[in-house]
Amino acid sequence: MDLIKINLNQTVSKAQKDFIDQEKKRWYLFTFVCVVFVSTFIWLFLINSRMQYVIDERNKTIENILSDTAKLKSSGQINLSKKDIDNLFKVESKRIFWTEKLIALSKITPDDMAITKIEFKNKKLYISAISNIGSGVKEFTVVENFMKKIDLNNEFNKDFKDIKFDFLDKEKTKNDELLTFKVEAKLR
DSSP states (O other): OOOOOOOTTOSSOHHHHHHHHHHHHHHHHHHHHHHHHHHHHHHHHHHHHHHHHHHHHHHHHHHHHHHHHHHHHHHTOOOOOHHHHHHHHHHHHSOOOHHHHHHHHHHHSOTTEEEEEEEEETTEEEEEEEEEEOTTOOHHHHHHHHHHHHHHOHHHHTTEEEEEEEEEEEEEOSSOEEEEEEEEEEEO
16 A cells, blocks of 8 residues: 655645745846846946046047147237138139039930040130031031020039030031030139
8 A cells, every 4th residue: 555655844845835936036137137237337437427428538639639729829929811711712702613513514415425525725715516406407506505404404514604615517427417516614
């Protein structure tokens, strides 16, 4: 016969053991969360102190620059005369921004035309181009239309006056007729 042995000397039951294990797990989790929270707080504090150091250094640099500028002004080493300012104004007022001009020229150039050469000499801008002439189109009409587009474009035209054509040449290939021409624009 099998006998069931019961140990009556146990002080903790199985339910109590499970409860103690759950409590230990909760405390481990709580400790982990606290450690993560404290380490994040310390990390943020370190970042904040480093940023404050950078801000303080930049403020010192700005103060040094301002004091050096004040010293230079008081000692008279920054000496701009009216002549210097007038010369700067002349340079800036006569300056031509070629990038804007070339972008405007590229926008007004028809698809069947190619700019082959741009030359600026003696206050004159020379634009050489080549174009494909369709059947029934007169040579001078192509040049005249291109000159009108240049004349109507304010971005390109604002620094130039007297836009006229310089020469015209027509070549025939097997299938197409090509027109080579040159336009001249005087600087204002």
